[in-house]
Amino acid sequence: xxDTAPRPTLEAVAARAGVSRATVSRVVNGGDGVRDALVERVxxxxxxxxxxPNQAARSLVTRRHDAIAVVVAEPETRVFAxxxxxxxxxxxxxxxxxxxxxxxxxLTEGRDDHARVGRYLAGGHVDGALVFSLHLHxxxxxxxQRAGVPTVFGGRPGWSGDRQGVVYVxxxxxxxxxxxxxxxxxxxxxxxxHITGALDQTSAADRLDGYRDVMVDADPRLIxxxxxxxxxxxxxxxxxxxxxxxxxxxxxxxDLTASGALRVLRESGRRVPDDIAVIGFDDMLPVAExxxxxxxxxxxxxxxxxxxxxxxxLRELDRGTSHGGSGEATGDTPSSVVLPTTLVRRAxx
Amino acid sequence: xxDTAPRPTLEAVAARAGVSRATVSRVVNGGDGVRDALVERVxxxxxxxxxxPNQAARSLVTRRHDAIAVVVAEPETRVFAxxxxxxxxxxxxxxxxxxxxxxxxxLTEGRDDHARVGRYLAGGHVDGALVFSLHLHxxxxxxxQRAGVPTVFGGRPGWSGDRQGVVYVxxxxxxxxxxxxxxxxxxxxxxxxHITGALDQTSAADRLDGYRDVMVDADPRLIxxxxxxxxxxxxxxxxxxxxxxxxxxxxxxxDLTASGALRVLRESGRRVPDDIAVIGFDDMLPVAExxxxxxxxxxxxxxxxxxxxxxxxLRELDRGTSHGGSGEATGDTPSSVVLPTTLVRRAxx
DNA sequence: ATGAAAGCGCTAACAT
DNA sequence: ATGTTAGCGCTTTCAT
Numbered sequence: 179x180x181d182t183a184p185r186p187t188l189e190a191v192a193a194r195a196g197v198s199r200a201t202v203s204r205v206v207n208g209g210d211g212v213r214d215a216l217v218e219r220v221x222x223x224x225x226x227x228x229x230x231p232n233q234a235a236r237s238l239v240t241r242r243h244d245a246i247a248v249v250v251a252e253p254e255t256r257v258f259a260x261x262x263x264x265x266x267x268x269x270x271x272x273x274x275x276x277x278x279x280x281x282x283x284x285l286t287e288g289r290d291d292h293a294r295v296g297r298y299l300a301g302g303h304v305d306g307a308l309v310f311s312l313h314l315h316x317x318x319x320x321x322x323q324r325a326g327v328p329t330v331f332g333g334r335p336g337w338s339g340d341r342q343g344v345v346y347v348x349x350x351x352x353x354x355x356x357x358x359x360x361x362x363x364x365x366x367x368x369x370x371x372h373i374t375g376a377l378d379q380t381s382a383a384d385r386l387d388g389y390r391d392v393m394v395d396a397d398p399r400l401i402x403x404x405x406x407x408x409x410x411x412x413x414x415x416x417x418x419x420x421x422x423x424x425x426x427x428x429x430x431x432x433d434l435t436a437s438g439a440l441r442v443l444r445e446s447g448r449r450v451p452d453d454i455a456v457i458g459f460d461d462m463l464p465v466a467e468x469x470x471x472x473x474x475x476x477x478x479x480x481x482x483x484x485x486x487x488x489x490x491x492l493r494e495l496d497r498g499t500s501h502g503g504s505g506e507a508t509g510d511t512p513s514s515v516v517l518p519t520t521l522v523r524r525a526x527x
Numbered sequence: 528x529x530d531t532a533p534r535p536t537l538e539a540v541a542a543r544a545g546v547s548r549a550t551v552s553r554v555v556n557g558g559d560g561v562r563d564a565l566v567e568r569v570x571x572x573x574x575x576x577x578x579x580p581n582q583a584a585r586s587l588v589t590r591r592h593d594a595i596a597v598v599v600a601e602p603e604t605r606v607f608a609x610x611x612x613x614x615x616x617x618x619x620x621x622x623x624x625x626x627x628x629x630x631x632x633x634l635t636e637g638r639d640d641h642a643r644v645g646r647y648l649a650g651g652h653v654d655g656a657l658v659f660s661l662h663l664h665x666x667x668x669x670x671x672q673r674a675g676v677p678t679v680f681g682g683r684p685g686w687s688g689d690r691q692g693v694v695y696v697x698x699x700x701x702x703x704x705x706x707x708x709x710x711x712x713x714x715x716x717x718x719x720x721h722i723t724g725a726l727d728q729t730s731a732a733d734r735l736d737g738y739r740d741v742m743v744d745a746d747p748r749l750i751x752x753x754x755x756x757x758x759x760x761x762x763x764x765x766x767x768x769x770x771x772x773x774x775x776x777x778x779x780x781x782d783l784t785a786s787g788a789l790r791v792l793r794e795s796g797r798r799v800p801d802d803i804a805v806i807g808f809d810d811m812l813p814v815a816e817x818x819x820x821x822x823x824x825x826x827x828x829x830x831x832x833x834x835x836x837x838x839x840x841l842r843e844l845d846r847g848t849s850h851g852g853s854g855e856a857t858g859d860t861p862s863s864v865v866l867p868t869t870l871v872r873r874a875x876x
Numbered sequence: 877a878t879g880a881a882a883g884c885g886c887t888a889a890c891a892t
Numbered sequence: 893a894t895g896t897t898a899g900c901g902c903t904t905t906c907a908t
Contacts, residue, residue, distance in 0.1 A: 185651060187885055198895045203887060211893065230650045234592070235885035237583035238900045245631075264613055271634040275643070280652070282594075283632045285620040294624070301579040302534060303629070408817050434813075441819070464783075468757050470790065536901055547879045552903060560877065584901035587884045 186227040195223035206231060245280040246491060247304040247327075249295055251311065251318055252285065261462060262480060263310075266332060269484025270308060277492050279305075292318055299325040306491045311335040314378040330491045330512075332483065334380045345494070346514045347487045349478035351381050351459075354519030355388025358429045358457045358476050361521055363392065367427035367455055371400040373414040373439060375431035382406070385431050385459060400425065404435055411438025419446060426454050427527065433458035433465040433475055440469050440526070455527035471525035478519050486515055535576040544572035555580060594629040595840060596653045596676075598644055600660065600667055601634065610811060611829060612659075615681060618833025619657060626841050628654075641667055648674040655840045660684040663727045679840045681832065683729045683863075694843070695863045696836045698827035700730050700808075703868030704737025707778045707806045707825050710870055712741065716776035716804055720749040722763040722788060724780035731755070734780050734808060749774065753784055760787025768795060775803055776876065782807035782814040782824055789818050789875070804876035820874035827868050835864055 188206075192199045197216060204212050205220040206229075212220075223229070237243050248270060250263065267283075274281050282304055284295050299307055299322055306328040311319045314336035322329055323344075331346035362370050372389040375382030390396065399421045404410030411430060415438065418425055430436035436458035440450060448454050450471055458466060461477035490512045497511075537555075541548045546565060553561050554569040555578075561569075572578070586592050597619060599612065616632075623630050631653055633644050648656055648671060655677040660668045663685035671678055672693075680695035711719045721738040724731030739745065748770045753759030760779060764787065767774055779785035785807035789799060797803050799820055807815060810826035839861045846860075 188887095189885080199886080200888085200896080201894060204894090207887085213893065216894085228649075230646070232587070232885050233650065233652050234583045234586035235900090236887075238581070238587055238885080238902090239887045241900085243583070248632075261610070261613075264610075267632070268634060271632065272636075275634075275640070280647075281632045281634075283597075283616070283620065283630045285617060285624075285630075287621075291624070297579065298629075300577075301582060303582050408813065437817070441817070464757065468786070468790070537903095538901080548902080549879060549881095549904080550877090553878090556903085562877065565878085581901050584884090585903075587886085587901080588903045590884085 185232070186229045187232070188229075191220065191223045191227055191229050194227060195219045241302075243280075243303060243305050244278055245282055245304045246274060246488070247282045247284050247299060247307045249284045249286065249299075249307055249309045249318070249322070251309075251313070251316060252287065261464065262460070265480040266310075266484035266487075269481035269486075270488045271484075272481075273485045273488035273492070277488075279488075279492065286318070292321055296321040296325055299327045305495050306330075308332065308487050308491060312379050314380070328491060328494050330487045330494075332487055334384075334514075336378070336380045336383075343511065344514070345490060345512055347483050347490065348514070348516050349381075349483065350516050350519050351384035352388040352391070354459065354476040354478065354521075355385040355429065356391050357519065357521050358459065359389050359392040361474075362427040362429060362455055362457060362527060365427070365451075365455055365527065369400065369422060369425045370396075370427040370429060371402065371418050371422065371425045372396075373411055373418070373428060373430045373435050374401065374403045375435065376405040377403060379406075382431055389429060397422070404431065404438075406432050406435060408434050408438035408441070411435035412442045413438075415439040415442040428454065428456050430456065430458050433460045433462045433469075433473055436473055436475070436526075437465055437469050440471075440473075444470070451525065451527050457527040461522050466522075466524065469526070474524045474527040475522050476519045477522045479517060483517060486517070490515070534581070535578045536581070537578075540569065540572045540576055540578050543576060544568045590651075592629075592652060592654050593627055594631055594653045595623060595837070596631045596633050596648060596656045598633045598635065598648075598656055598658045598667070598671070600658075600662070600665060601636065610813065611809070614829040615659075615833035615836075618830035618835075619837045620833075621830075622834045622837035622841070626837075628837075628841065635667070641670055645670040645674055648676045654844050655679075657681065657836050657840060663729070677840060677843050679836045679843075679861075681836055683733075685727070685729045685732075692860065693863070694839060694861055696832050696839065697863070697865050698730070698832065699865050699868050700733035701737040701740070703808065703825040703827065703870075704734040704778065705740050706868065706870050707808065708738050708741040710823075711776040711778060711804055711806060711876060714776070714800075714804055714876065718749065718771060718774045719745075719776040719778065720751065720767050720771065720774045721745075722760055722767070722777060722779045722784050723750065723752045724784070725754040726752060728755075731780055738778060746771070753780065753787075755781050755784060757783050757787035757790075760784035761791050762787075764788040764791040777803065777805050779805065779807050782809045782811045782818075782822055785822055785824070785875075786814055786818050789820075789822075793819070800874065800876050806876045810871050815871075815873065818875070823873045823876040824871050825868045826871045828866060832866060835866070839864070 188199045188202050192202045202220050205217050209217045308330055310332040319335045334346050334348045374386050402414035402417045404414040430439055436456055450456055458473045458475035461475045466473040466475050494512050537548045537551050541551045551569050554566050558566045657679055659681040668684045683695050683697045723735050751763035751766045753763040779788055785805055792799055799805055807822045807824035810824045815822040815824050843861050
């Protein structure tokens with residue numbers, strides 16, 4: 179099936195319609211200021227020939243690609259263990275599609291990949307980048323900034339000393355954590371523990387901060403470090419049970435962690451929520467609804483985060499190319515957005 | 528801050544190195560037949576200027592894009608409920624990256640998206656396509672074939688009347704299912720049930736066939752239809768328990784389904800595997816290792832499937848290029864591959 | 877081994 | 893309102 183069908187060019191369409199290339203170009207790109215009769219004729223020729231513009235030729239002169247890169251750093255394979263990534267991608271895809279942009283996916287697995295990504299972005303193949311900067315001290319964000327490509331980050335980037343002009347979309351991790359812990363406290367619990375996420379990610383650090391906001395003088399032994407995985411949750415829960423047998427509530431950094439904790443609790447014979455209340459974070463349906471008991475958790479709208487990232491980036495790109503067309507009163511640089519979270523009550527707390 | 532950094536061109540590099548554009552081009556593309564001294568000079572100029580080739584200009588003349596599209600149809604959001612998709616994507620990404628190809632991700636959600644995808648592929652933006660055709664009677668595959676883009680499918684496409692020249696990569700679903708059921712039989716179980724996947728997907732149909740291969744005269748009441756989800760697994764397991772209280776083994780179409788079945792079994796007070804053995808399919812680690820008890824299951828190497836798809840496609844693309852001419856039937860067309868599965872024993876069977 | 881020159885298919889001034 | 897023309901940056905014969 180590798181037949182090299184000779185694709186018709188603008189020239190061919192022009193010839194068939196009996197007009198100039200310029201006219202065809204105008205029609206193809208919206209058809210402003212071309213007589214209806216001609217528009218009609220050109221459209222017909224386009225259809226008959228099955229003409230599709232050559233994007234390479236177009237990009238060469240417009241310097242737009244209508245394509246954006248999505249960069250996902252996944253040093254750990256953890257990204258793939260929960261559907262977080264896929265959901266966000268879906269939101270991004272929807273928004274980009276709605277604006278006729280393509281999504282170029284760049285998955286990185288290590289140092290050398292960073293260089294590759296940097297080169298690609300600097301190479302001007304895409305108009306902008308959406309970057310998931312999951313870890314502190316990740317060199318990737320710096321690299322990308324240096325590439326000079328308009329960028330929006332997913333999650334607050336974890337670099338030291340906030341740069342100016344960095345745009346990101348994040349959930350209100352700290353606020354959500356506070357809500358969770360307050361809910362637990364409202365239930366009359368007093369020995370409220372926290373199982374953290376991987377603390378080299380800002381989301382985990384922020385949730386821990388939220389916990390501390392409420393538990394101002396928390397017993398440090400009530401904090402156990404984990405890594406967003408069920409296995410980590412199990413380990414941490416055992417530690418907690420060991421160190422503080424009187425613990426009566428746990429706020430886990432995410433649903434997966436909570437599910438691990440629940441398993442340990444069940445094994446140890448504690449009843450949830452009677453003996454100990456458990457609350458998660460994410461509201462990842464396949465997890466939160468399937469645990470036993472179903473998980474009370476802090477919901478973040480992951481797909482919306484993705485959509486918003488794309489929207490912000492496209493807006494910024496439009497700023498650069500504002501013709502008299504879209505009638506947008508431009509001027510302000512898009513700034514970061516922090517999305518609210520909501521507490522979802524189920525049976526575990 | 529959309530600074531339009533003036534990117535250096537071939538011309539600029541040539542001037543700096545004191546050679547012609549042609550020479551620079553040669554060096555940039557491998558440097559065959561250029562004196563070492565010159566190669567050196569050009570390399571230096573490239574570095575100093577930070578030159579990166581303009582891909583649009585290059586594509587315009589070479590007609591290669593070094594980019595392939597990955598098309599994922601996801602009428603249901605199920606695709607995102609398990610990490611299947613992400614794993615496959617990772618395999619694809621690795622292979623493409625190793626061959627300096629970019630990955631353009633096309634997610635579709637409905638009819639109108641199909642047209643969009645068709646247009647994109649026909650538009651010659653990419654050199655080939657990797658397509659996940661999950662459902663029977665999906666119009667997408669047809670559309671894509673018509674676009675005339677070299678394509679490899681993920682999973683056996685479910686269209687009626689197999690076309691010639693269709694290349695796909697799949698797991699040996701039928702064989703794996705047979706292994707699973709035989710294992711159960713080998714355990715001495717006689718009332719072996721099957722909870723199917725969504726039967727409009729070839730993988731589910733094939734696994735059912737594999738079950739029937741072994742259970743030739745199976746009591747039809749031992750087959751319960753589900754949809755690859757935990758909820759579906761729960762529902763089906765209840766049916767089964769209801770219809771055939773003497774059931775002593777269950778082969779579930781995937782791990783997620785099995786996890787739902789396990790939950791129902793636990794509620795109903797049956798012990799696994801003592802009273803009833805359970806076996807899944809996929810070996811999705813986060814699921815299979817976390818169930819209670821851990822799941823015996825049929826492993827398929829999902830990442831490898833992705834890698835293989837990419838490899839097959841790239842090979843086919845190379846075939847087309849290597850002989851420069853048009854219409855020559857060279858070498859052998861890559862043909863479909865069915866990967867073996869392996870039984871992974873854990874505690875549930 | 878290297879250079880000169882002709883496009884690839886398109887858009888965007890500039891003319892008309 | 894439409895046509896003419898000059899490139900965009902690169903690869904690739906074809907000379908040398």
